[in-house]
Amino acid sequence: MRNALLLALLCASALTGCTTFKMTAPDSMVVLNEAEYSNYQWRSTTPDGVILAVKVIEQSKEEGKNPSGTLDFWTEAIRLRLRTQSGYALTEAADVTAKSGEKGKQLRFGRDDNGVPHVYWVTLFRTKKFVHVIEAGGKRDLFEKQQKAIEAAIADYEVVQ
Amino acid sequence: MNLESLFAPGPRAGSSGALLLCLFALLASACSMNRYYQPAGGYDEAVRSSDGEQLESETVAASDSGWFSSDAPRAPRAPQARAAMAPAPMAPGGVSAPVEQSFVADAGPTFVAGPASNPVGEKGGAASEKPRSSPLLIYTGQVVLAVFDVTATQDRALATIESFGGYSSQRNAQQMVFRVPAEKFREALDALKKLGDVLRLDWAAQDVGEEYRDLQIRLKNNLDMRERLLVMLAGAKEIEAALAVEEQLERITLEIERINGQLRSLQDRLAYSTISIQFSPIAVTQVPKSDYRLPFPWLNQLGLEFLMQL
Numbered sequence: 001m002r003n004a005l006l007l008a009l010l011c012a013s014a015l016t017g018c019t020t021f022k023m024t025a026p027d028s029m030v031v032l033n034e035a036e037y038s039n040y041q042w043r044s045t046t047p048d049g050v051i052l053a054v055k056v057i058e059q060s061k062e063e064g065k066n067p068s069g070t071l072d073f074w075t076e077a078i079r080l081r082l083r084t085q086s087g088y089a090l091t092e093a094a095d096v097t098a099k100s101g102e103k104g105k106q107l108r109f110g111r112d113d114n115g116v117p118h119v120y121w122v123t124l125f126r127t128k129k130f131v132h133v134i135e136a137g138g139k140r141d142l143f144e145k146q147q148k149a150i151e152a153a154i155a156d157y158e159v160v161q
Numbered sequence: 162m163n164l165e166s167l168f169a170p171g172p173r174a175g176s177s178g179a180l181l182l183c184l185f186a187l188l189a190s191a192c193s194m195n196r197y198y199q200p201a202g203g204y205d206e207a208v209r210s211s212d213g214e215q216l217e218s219e220t221v222a223a224s225d226s227g228w229f230s231s232d233a234p235r236a237p238r239a240p241q242a243r244a245a246m247a248p249a250p251m252a253p254g255g256v257s258a259p260v261e262q263s264f265v266a267d268a269g270p271t272f273v274a275g276p277a278s279n280p281v282g283e284k285g286g287a288a289s290e291k292p293r294s295s296p297l298l299i300y301t302g303q304v305v306l307a308v309f310d311v312t313a314t315q316d317r318a319l320a321t322i323e324s325f326g327g328y329s330s331q332r333n334a335q336q337m338v339f340r341v342p343a344e345k346f347r348e349a350l351d352a353l354k355k356l357g358d359v360l361r362l363d364w365a366a367q368d369v370g371e372e373y374r375d376l377q378i379r380l381k382n383n384l385d386m387r388e389r390l391l392v393m394l395a396g397a398k399e400i401e402a403a404l405a406v407e408e409q410l411e412r413i414t415l416e417i418e419r420i421n422g423q424l425r426s427l428q429d430r431l432a433y434s435t436i437s438i439q440f441s442p443i444a445v446t447q448v449p450k451s452d453y454r455l456p457f458p459w460l461n462q463l464g465l466e467f468l469m470q471l
Contacts (some may be wrong), residue, residue, distance in 0.1 A: 049471075051468050110309025136468075
């Protein structure tokens with residue numbers, strides 16, 4: 001567990017230049033060693049492919065002239081992107097709070113892929129310089145077995161200023 | 162009915178003619194009253210008015226048009242006329258009170274006016290209550306929900322509705338129709354909205370107060386008419402006259418049953434609102450493609466295909 005946490009911190013530090021989050025993988029998952037070109041700063045998986053991952057987007061670099069998107073803006077942008085362009089159904093939306101106190105949003109989507117139902121969650125936290133995106137997903141029956149552990153991991157997420 | 166008296170011979174040829182004339186006059190009067198209570202013309206103002214006295218005086222005027230003999234029983238006036246203006250006779254708890262009862266009993270049962278829940282007759286009965294024109298609203302709602310798993314969502318919707326005391330009146334793969342107590346309509350609609358992605362939501366409240374009162378007035382007139390016909394039948398001395406009265410009695414009875422049916426239907430729709438939900442499973446091929454793309458690369462890299470690519 002400690003190794004997972006350290007790895008998360010290392011990954012986050014290496015890719016963003018500073019430590020921006022603390023994420024602990026559930027016991028049922030192992031943390032992946034993400035390549036430099038990966039879209040994710042941190043990712044973990046169960047043996048059967050349920051994934052929990054973190055992206056931290058630094059606003060000033062990514063958005064150039066428009067770094068000021070609010071939490072609502074990004075929530076709506078993601079909701080529209082996934083609903084209207086990627087075929088996801090929004091099944092639930094809720095307010096969440098990180099362990100470090102930041103208020104965030106969680107969108108829960110569903111999608112039927114080749115007849116197999118899948119679950120996909122996106123959780124957002126907005127800080128002054130970053131957008132923290134926590135993704136979780138997998139086949140629905142497998143995901144549901146991990147749901148409590150994933151919820152606990154997200155609730156334990158810490159934004160490091 | 163004394164059949165012997167009907168068939169008994171005697172100097173009654175003159176009275177038979179008079180009876181037929183009276184019957185004709187009675188029917189003509191009934192037709193006239195029915196026209197009078199159509200939702201056009203003078204009726205409209207009388208019913209829309211909250212002044213029960215106006216309606217009462219109009220009703221009495223119709224009854225006193227001189228067509229009836231002085232022996233014919235008159236329609237009871239004030240209490241019944243006011244009862245006709247009373248809101249829907251819904252017993253507390255959504256159970257409909259018998260319609261005829263509202264006219265027969267002067268004091269009247271305690272009524273609840275559907276979703277508006279206006280108790281009537283609680284203070285001293287119909288004679289002392291003030292006439293009111295509160296709306297009688299029938300609520301209907303239609304929701305189109307995009308859902309991930311239709312069957313599971315339908316089960317959840319049914320459980321939700323049942324928790325509000327409602328039930329499902331129709332279910333198929335794409336749609337469910339629910340009936341829910343009117344007072345729980347909005348609460349139920351809000352709960353159902355949470356079951357999926359709301360693509361469309363419509364609801365309406367239809368005021369059937371005028372229709373309801375119109376039916377009540379027509380019912381009262383027909384009940385009065387039946388009562389008069391029964392008296393006439395009892396006094397009929399000739400078979401021909403008795404048969405003519407019975408024919409009209411049958412017609413009036415059918416009309417009363419028809420109006421009672423309409424009133425029961427209205428009461429049911431007042432007590433239970435209808436919510437239709439169309440479940441729309443979202444498949445990739447059905448999702449409308451949007452041309453725009455925000456210039457944020459990371460947004461376009463969201464999704465299971467990226468997340469699960471190890």
